[in-house]
Amino acid sequence: MGFNTGLSGLRAASVDLDVTGNNIANASTVGFKGSKAQFGDLYASGFLSAGTNPIGDGVRVQGVKQSFGQGNISFTDSGLDMAIDGDGFFILNNGGEVRYSRAGQFGVDKDGFVVNNQGMKVQGYTADGDGNLSGVRGDLQIETANLAPRRTTNLQTDVNLDSRESVLERRVRDLSLQTGDFTAGETLTFSYSDGSADETVVIPSPITSAGQIADAISAASGVSASGTTTAEIDSTANRVTTGDTLSNTIASRNLEFSINGQPLNVSAVTTLDELANVISSFGNNSISANVDGDNLLVRDSSGEPLEVQWGDGSSTNPIENTVGEIAVSTNRSVDTVASDAVGSQFVATYNNTQPTRINAFNPIDQRTYNHATSTTIYDSLGNAHEMTQFYVKEPSPGNGVGQSQWSVYLQVDGEPVGGTDQTPYTAIFDQDGVLASINGNPSGEIIVADWIPKDPSGDPNGADGPPADPTSVVSPIPEPPTSSAFVLNLSDATQYGAAFGVNDQQQNGYTTGRLSGLDVSDDGVIFARYTNGQSNALGQVALATFSNTDGLSPVGDTSWVETFESGQPVIGAPDTGTLGSIASSSVEESNVDLSAELVNLIIAQRNYQANAKTIETSDAVTQTIINLR
CATH class of the missing domain: 2.60.98.20 (Flagellar hook protein FlgE)
Structure with missing residues (x-):
């Protein structure tokens, strides 16, 4: 009896040593989960009775249970390395066989698939060309082609x-009218787009000059007007004698010239240009002249009446009732103008003139x-x-x-x-x-x-x-x-x-880009980074959890397979439901406590030695009995 009891103890201690040694051997294995041997005692019993003073028959190994507790998370230099912080397993496709693992040391194979060190393909939710994630689960693949450009919309x-x-810009209306476009006593009403009160001005009666009208109009806010009187001496229409022109009169006759009754000294004048210069040098600073072909234009910028007389001494040619012009400038605050005069030319011209931008x-x-x-x-x-x-x-x-x-x-x-x-x-x-x-x-x-x-x-x-x-x-x-x-x-x-x-x-636009790197978010979405600064979702890692994790069967390579005891997997995206989140550029270390395992190794060794002593003692007792003969 003692032999069998000691032998069962040796067997149990040997299993304990094996389990402890395996834990120690995998202390640095990524995603490894430590195991512990579980023992039960043995008792012999008869049919319908357990006997009165039963003596144990030794010990047996009831099972080896793995601990799925969280391991430490350490950082790595690989962007595709992933660690699960919480519950769940990575889903791997091993040539059609589905495996589950906590080891997240992933890379890319020659076809662009995300794989682990053994070439098993990582399963997840695929994305379309625009980076939209679908609910379809399959092997995650990295698209290494250039990212097509996107136009800005x-x-x-x-x-x-x-x-x-x-305000930097001003808009004005510039108009040029004649005295005949106004009616004596006409009332003009100016309306302003900024909400200011309307203003009215009254054209003088009688109208004596363009300057008089300009002064009246300038009284309105935002309006500036000036009057000009112009006398045109037409060489054809205003000749001294039949067939004469102003030009040949200057050249062949003794010309006399006066403005507003004041004579000019033109004795040395022989051309129209010289005559224009003499007029422009006249004592009145507002009067000037210029040559227009064979004609001479004399202007008074004050808008006052202008009388020009010229001749050769034997006859004179007065030019009176000259044209009076009014130049009006209004800034953009003036919206519309109304008049109490029917058919007012000024109103019609103003309201149909587009502003000039200053x-x-x-x-x-x-x-x-x-x-x-x-x-x-x-x-x-x-x-x-x-x-x-x-x-x-x-x-x-x-x-x-x-x-x-x-x-x-x-x-x-x-x-x-x-x-x-x-x-x-x-x-x-x-x-x-x-x-x-x-x-x-x-x-x-x-x-x-x-x-x-x-x-x-x-x-x-x-x-x-x-x-x-x-x-x-x-x-x-x-x-x-x-x-x-x-x-x-x-x-x-x-x-x-x-x-x-x-x-x-x-x-939302960008130029074409080449793949420059990969990033993984907390919810397991794999993003491709491109040289144009864009990123695009390529897929999302899927995680699985089980009702009875202890029921999973280890098959090596730090992976497990589903069994009847584990139940069917519940699959979802990371950080949803009871599933943990993803830590990128990280791996989960083995959860083996090396110090505790070394202590367990000592205990297992002591147990083995003690059980061996039981066999040795039983052998000594048996030898003593044999020596009684």
């Missing part, structure tokens, strides 16, 4: 326009815009282009209370787009500095549908150009895009009393 700009900026926007002149910001956009071939947004402050609309107005100009590679070479976009901000609308659109979006991508020489570069029908472009631009049209979104723009600043600027 959306640009979001978040800027603050400084409300303290001054200090108009010029992209190469920083004095003509308040703010500018640039960003890079891309065409369908992946070529980079510089888009610049210019902001010009305008006078406040309405009465100037509760609203502010800015003009927005757009350029790509120095050429205007969005039709802003003709008409800029109008951005309206409310009293809180928030964008209210752009060209009446509350979304704050600008659709640019006239951009032609060009090369550095200014020729079209072969990329997609504008759509055939620009009015058909909608926002957001549908995928896949078929033209160069894109949307500029300024909905987050503000106008506060702070310095101009670009808070954020995002666009």
